[in-house]
Amino acid sequence: MEEEVVRYGSREFVLTLAREDFSSVYPRMMRYTLSVREGDTVHAVFRTNTFEYSPMVPLAAESAARDKKTAWVRGFASDPEAIFSAYPPDPPDKGGTPANGVVIIQGSPRPDGNCSILAGWAADAVREAGRTVQIMYPHDLDIHCCIGCYQCYNTGTCVFDDDMKGIIDAVRGARLLIICSPVYTNTVPAGLKLVIDRMQAYHAEKTLYGDLGGKKGILFSVAGRKGEPNFSCITKVILPFFRNLGIEPAGQVLIDSTDAVRDIRILPGRNDAVKQLVTKGLLS
Numbered sequence: 418m419e420e421e422v423v424r425y426g427s428r429e430f431v432l433t434l435a436r437e438d439f440s441s442v443y444p445r446m447m448r449y450t451l452s453v454r455e456g457d458t459v460h461a462v463f464r465t466n467t468f469e470y471s472p473m474v475p476l477a478a479e480s481a482a483r484d485k486k487t488a489w490v491r492g493f494a495s496d497p498e499a500i501f502s503a504y505p506p507d508p509p510d511k512g513g514t515p516a517n518g519v520v521i522i523q524g525s526p527r528p529d530g531n532c533s534i535l536a537g538w539a540a541d542a543v544r545e546a547g548r549t550v551q552i553m554y555p556h557d558l559d560i561h562c563c564i565g566c567y568q569c570y571n572t573g574t575c576v577f578d579d580d581m582k583g584i585i586d587a588v589r590g591a592r593l594l595i596i597c598s599p600v601y602t603n604t605v606p607a608g609l610k611l612v613i614d615r616m617q618a619y620h621a622e623k624t625l626y627g628d629l630g631g632k633k634g635i636l637f638s639v640a641g642r643k644g645e646p647n648f649s650c651i652t653k654v655i656l657p658f659f660r661n662l663g664i665e666p667a668g669q670v671l672i673d674s675t676d677a678v679r680d681i682r683i684l685p686g687r688n689d690a691v692k693q694l695v696t697k698g699l700l701s
């Protein structure tokens with residue numbers, strides 16, 4: 418969009434304001450990047466995007482970026498290093514190694530319920546295939562809810578530094594992601610929903626930096642009530658969640674009537690169905 422040369426003593430800096438069109442990600446989303454260069458060295462970067470500004474905020478991304486530029490030009494007169502340390506340029510290193518792990522997210526708050534049994538069967542299948550598996554329990558973790566700030570589309574990283582970082586690291590390194598979820602009030606339990614919403618940061622990371630693809634996702638679910646329609650809410654949440662992250666759905670096992678059954682281990686064939694699906698997912 419524009420460039421401006423600013424001098425500080427004998428040093429010469431170039432401030433650049435650029436606009437990127439992200440409308441393929443979200444309708445009319447634009448990202449503005451203000452950067453400071455000295456020769457080939459980038460000293461500072463500030464990014465902002467149009468989705469950061471909610472309807473009642475009297476600010477817009479472009480004017481915020483221009484205001485920042487004005488402030489930086491003024492700041493250069495006294496202390497450029499203060500700007501450099503406040504706006505470091507390096508994007509986070511997301512690593513480029515091929516994803517080969519297996520991650521199970523056990524979404525029930527009950528550590529010894531039917532979803533834990535499903536997670537255990539799935540983990541056994543992974544280990545029997547000679548692979549390692551990581552089981553994560555959102556309800557035991559410190560995960561803030563997504564606040565819809567959209568700042569992850571500036572940096573590829575969430576503004577909250579909590580246990581979600583470990584989940585995103587695990588999913589980034591996974592080739593197979595397995596979700597175990599009970600039906601809670603016609604959706605997933607709150608802890609799992611926190612994870613799903615906070616995965617927006619991983620979607621942003623993939624959008625900004627790309628990924629190697631090839632991930633598969635399997636769903637295991639239990640519902641207290643009788644009948645397949647009780648799972649329509651779960652599949653409506655989990656399958657788009659997989660697809661949004663470029664994870665190809667690779668099957669599901671849904672077990673209803675758990676309020677009557679109580680313990681799914683008494684049901685014939687369920688352990689085998691889970692293990693077969695996981696084994697197939699590992700091979701594909």
Ligand SMILES: Cc1cc2nc3c(=O)[nH]c(=O)nc-3n(C[C@H](O)[C@H](O)[C@H](O)COP(=O)(O)O)c2cc1C
Binds near residue numbers: 600643
């Ligand atoms: C808060 C809460 C909400 C629930 N909502 C539903 C529901 O909407 N539909 C349903 O079929 N079962 C519902 N259930 C029953 C659970 O899906 C069922 O007990 C399940 O087996 C629990 O999974 P877990 O054993 O892995 O904890 C609910 C249970 C709880 C505690």
